[in-house]
Amino acid sequence: MTELLSSQTTTPTGADRAAGTPAADASWAALRRARDHLLDLQDEAGWWKGELATNVTMDAEDLMLRQFLGIRTAEQTEETARWIRSQQRADGSWATFHGGPGDLSTTIEAYLALRLAGDELDAPHMAAAAAFVRAHGGLARSRVFTRFWLAMFGEWPWSRLPAVPPELVLFPSWMPFNVYDFACWARQTIVPLSIVRALRPVRPLGFPIDELRTPVPRTRPPRLGSRPGLLYRLDRLASGYERIARGPVRRHALRRAAEWIVARQEADGSWGGIQPPWVYSIMALRLLGYPLDHPVLRAGLAGLERFTVREETPQGTVRRLEACQSPVWDTALAVIALSDAGLPAGHPALERAGTWLRDEEIRVRGDWAVRRPTTPAGGWAFEFDNDGYADTDDTAEVVMALRRTGVPVEAPVLRATRWLLGMQCRDGGWAAFDADNTRAILGDLPFCDFGEVIDPPSADVTAHVVEALVAENFGGTVPVRRGVHWLLRAQEPDGSWFGRWGANHVYGTGAVVPALVAAGVRPDHPSIRRAVEWLLTHQNADGGWGEDLRSYQDPSWIGRGESTASQTAWALLALHAAGHGDGEAAGRAVRWLVDTQRPDGGWDEPQFTGTGFPGDFYINYGLYRLVFPVSALGRILGARDSAVEATVPQVSATVTR
Secondary structure: OHHHEOOOOOOOOOOOOOOOOHHHHHHHHHHHHHHHHHHHOOOOOOOOOOOEEOOOHHHHHHHHHHHHHOOOOHHHHHHHHHHHHHOOOOOOOOEOOOOOOEOHHHHHHHHHHHHHOOOOOOOHHHHHHHHHHHHOOOHHHOOHHHHHHHHHOOOOOHHHOOOOOHHHHHOOOOOOOOHHHOOHHHHHHHHHHHHHHHHOOOOOOOOOOHHHOOOOOOOOOOOOOOHHHHHHHHHHHHHHHHHHOOOHHHHHHHHHHHHHHHHOEOOOOOEOOOHHHHHHHHHHHHHOOOOOOOHHHHHHHHHHHHOEEEEEEOOEEEEEEOOOOOHHHHHHHHHHHHHHOOOOOOOHHHHHHHHHHHHOOOOOOOHHHHOOOOOOOOOOOOOOOOOOOOOHHHHHHHHHHHOOOOOOOHHHHHHHHHHHHHOOOOOOOOOOOOOOEOOHHHHHOOOOOOOOOOEOOOHHHHHHHHHHHHHOOOOOOHHHHHHHHHHHHHOOOOOOOOOOOEOOHHHHHHHHHHHHHHOOEOOOOHHHHHHHHHHHHOOOOOOOEOOOHHHHOOHHHOOOOOOEHHHHHHHHHHHHHOOOOOOHHHHHHHHHHHHHOOOOOOOOOOOOOEEEEOOOEEEEEOOHHHHHHHHHHHHHHOHHHHOOOOOOOOOOOOOOO
């Protein structure tokens, strides 16, 4: 290991970039505008939160949930329908991300929502949507989740859905296929879904959807000797059991599953602060006899309103739902960005943010403790209230942010670092929510076609944790050295790193290079040189960087896409750390940021650059287009070293918790 590390790393800060030249003056002016715009977005309580945009399945499923419960209103329906119509593509479909191709399941669910809104079959936009669905295989080719919704409204046979026995909740944690083998987001969804599957409800939809059906081709089951073949036959056995499960074991499993769900409801009424387990948990408990005015269901339904965004448009009010919210993450990134832009520790904005972040510390044990029973609690989660699911990524960023605020944080940071060290996986990397959650066979289960269902270590999360631990003087410890080795092993053959939680190789590379350099890996180390070469090779002609989300499934898109502010900033952060912040490529990227900046200091970025489930679910973080350019420009220009005087605009309190 020692040959990889230098005793002292000297990385150019960019502070000696030519001062007084038009280009330098323009860069500084852009940084100040962006910094002041970010300051203006801070809530009076100290936090930042950008809208977290996803796709219209959130909105369609909200209407279907309300139809299922019998509480859908005309106002909700029309406002939601306006939003869904506004997102339809020219070919009649709906995509999972801006600029992406049409998606069959998303289109089916959007179509159902518009039928609930009263849109006529022969309306041009509806006819185009139906034609797209039929051309892509009809209802039978949709994902399992979509067919679950169809079954709940009598439009798909329950018998033709994969088995999800509620008895899974009875499996001990050492037994294969127990619920803790699944990632936190998957287990929270599977448990309530198992109740719905067991009770097989059918609610009236009010109309048939025969126009979406196509002949269902006969398919052969996978070969018996293969893993999918074995799991297919296991599913058939479980389905057979489902047909006869009526006795005390089934009743006990349903009761335990309900208790498991209720115990994990968050203070805001959600489950994990994310949409899929939220809606299925409400339906599952309702099917078990919980009245709508029961405190659990009342809180669950009320909580959805806090995730609802209403906006006035020329066509009228539109209504859409955030799949989750990101105030802790956004606030940590904003603090780091403002510090990079020259705000000193003790600045009022940073003090407010630091106080708020400190108070958001999580001291309770969550599901992570099943795999780490002796690790003491500590750290932070993603949202306002999802205290049951602290994650290492947020915790790492918050630790680094708190150290820049001037707020006394020794005790919470010590608890957080202990927790991070305890959450390291056996292979040396870090995952987001769990440790050693790596049973890959689960992805081949017939009902697991909704994205990633496990939480293995990833390069971006490992990099953030390594960087945070180094900042806390753990750089010479065995855990950090193991993390560095993990990152070096995880480098792709082309020199990049895969980005699990951001798009994609630009994000992974932008996270790993600064972490490795901070940990003492020399900028001239072959891994760093290869990463820099990859970035230089993939810079766009306009000077920016972009990577389309199709890169998760199609290698030809890796490192390729329209330039975006956030992805350009990620590349700049890596180049700066590697000692190329004063190079020609970085200069072109800075010019691109300057030239594309809006008058208010922000950047337009309709592209999605966040990742929920690679290949299936993507996110547009509303603040990524601002916080990362501020950090990148600040580091390239050496703003922290220059002690830039910061103006403090009037704090806006337009967003309330």
